Amino acid sequence: MNILQGQIQFINELEKLKTVKRRNLTLDNKRPENSAEHSWHLAMMVPVLAPYSKTPIDQLKVIKMLLVHDLGEIYDGDSWLYEQSDQKEIQQKELTAFKRLIGSLPANQQSELLDLFMEFEVQETEEAKFAKVIDAIQPLLNHLQVSDENENPDGIAASKVWEKKAFVRDYAPDLWLMVEETINESIRKGLYQE
Amino acid sequence: MNILQGQIQFINELEKLKTVKRRNLTLDNKRPENSAEHSWHLAMMVPVLAPYSKTPIDQLKVIKMLLVHDLGEIYDGDSWLYEQSDQKEIQQKELTAFKRLIGSLPANQQSELLDLFMEFEVQETEEAKFAKVIDAIQPLLNHLQVSDENENPDGIAASKVWEKKAFVRDYAPDLWLMVEETINESIRKGLYQE
Numbered sequence: 001m002n003i004l005q006g007q008i009q010f011i012n013e014l015e016k017l018k019t020v021k022r023r024n025l026t027l028d029n030k031r032p033e034n035s036a037e038h039s040w041h042l043a044m045m046v047p048v049l050a051p052y053s054k055t056p057i058d059q060l061k062v063i064k065m066l067l068v069h070d071l072g073e074i075y076d077g078d079s080w081l082y083e084q085s086d087q088k089e090i091q092q093k094e095l096t097a098f099k100r101l102i103g104s105l106p107a108n109q110q111s112e113l114l115d116l117f118m119e120f121e122v123q124e125t126e127e128a129k130f131a132k133v134i135d136a137i138q139p140l141l142n143h144l145q146v147s148d149e150n151e152n153p154d155g156i157a158a159s160k161v162w163e164k165k166a167f168v169r170d171y172a173p174d175l176w177l178m179v180e181e182t183i184n185e186s187i188r189k190g191l192y193q194e
Numbered sequence: 195m196n197i198l199q200g201q202i203q204f205i206n207e208l209e210k211l212k213t214v215k216r217r218n219l220t221l222d223n224k225r226p227e228n229s230a231e232h233s234w235h236l237a238m239m240v241p242v243l244a245p246y247s248k249t250p251i252d253q254l255k256v257i258k259m260l261l262v263h264d265l266g267e268i269y270d271g272d273s274w275l276y277e278q279s280d281q282k283e284i285q286q287k288e289l290t291a292f293k294r295l296i297g298s299l300p301a302n303q304q305s306e307l308l309d310l311f312m313e314f315e316v317q318e319t320e321e322a323k324f325a326k327v328i329d330a331i332q333p334l335l336n337h338l339q340v341s342d343e344n345e346n347p348d349g350i351a352a353s354k355v356w357e358k359k360a361f362v363r364d365y366a367p368d369l370w371l372m373v374e375e376t377i378n379e380s381i382r383k384g385l386y387q388e
Contacts, residue, residue, distance in 0.1 A: 010242060014238055026213065040261065138205070146209070
């Protein structure tokens with residue numbers, strides 16, 4: 001297999017992320033959102049919300065990070081934010097899947113993608129933190145927009161939502177008021193149990 | 195409406211691209227691919243295939259161009275590559291839709307996105323040309339990968355495919371052999387009528 005063939009194999013493998021279902025729904029008959037379209041949505045939010053980052057950020061890095069951040073789900077599916085589960089174990093499984101996925105790429109491209117994936121995971125840089133903020137906001141907005149009143153089949157508790165999204169206050173203070181309003185409106189709509 | 199509210203309105207409006215169906219199919223029960231996940235796939239291809247561009251390209255620009263390039267379909271749907279139709283009219287309609295979509299953003303962000311959208315449309319820069327190459331390759335790869343043997347419900351003619359994809363030879367000569375092989379393999383698989 002030559003270099004380009006390995007790259008095409010990777011590109012073909014990416015098809016599978018379109019089959020990874022999330023708990024969020026879409027506007028067309030409320031089918032489950034998949035991780036590929038979710039990742040597109042996040043990437044689109046970067047140029048729009050970048051002015052609210054604490055420090056100037058490298059948009060290319062944030063966008064690439066968001067494009068690849070869910071690729072660890074490609075063989076085993078998404079793990080849900082509100083699920084009780086061993087986070088360390090999930091992270092390890094997703095890292096293994098990610099490495100398997102990128103295995104057909106040339107070494108320099110494997111490094112680039114793995115670095116982006118790990119930068120998002122370890123959450124030390126401003127880019128990684130802002131990417132995490134974006135990844136936390138989109139499902140909130142989607143949920144409020146797409147769900148019917150009092151639709152809470154999984155019995156999500158409002159307290160859990162506040163707990164999971166609280167980091168936005170530190171990571172992107174200029175976006176916190178909006179997040180607060182979104183959560184409060186969702187509670188009023190009956191999407192989270194008080 | 196303050197600036198951030200206008201930006202959130204835009205982000206919510208983006209949900210609709212997930213409902214725009216394309217002719218290409220996906221691996222999960224062969225549902226139609228939507229333009230949001232398609233755009234994600236294209237953006238992912240940029241760091242992988244950038245080494246094959248004729249001149250060094252601005253990856254951020256190419257990625258952003260591909261993220262927004264289908265947003266003109268958001269209110270009226272996708273127009274199919276092999277359809278007989280008035281291209282000028284479609285372009286005008288998509289531009290109108292795009293402007294309507296971005297209308298809730300602050301002026302500087304409207305300009306940025308409109309410039310990216312138009313740069314892709316007018317096809318003068320190396321970034322726009324490379325973005326067009328990526329946009330031409332992904333459906334070919336997807337089609338060969340996902341379709342069953344002899345599946346050609348729309349009776350696509352091989353000659354049409356060669357005609358529509360021929361520009362890749364000039365725009366990205368280093369990718370042409372791969373494109374040729376992909377089309378020939380698709381013909382052998384019965385996906386295009388000879």
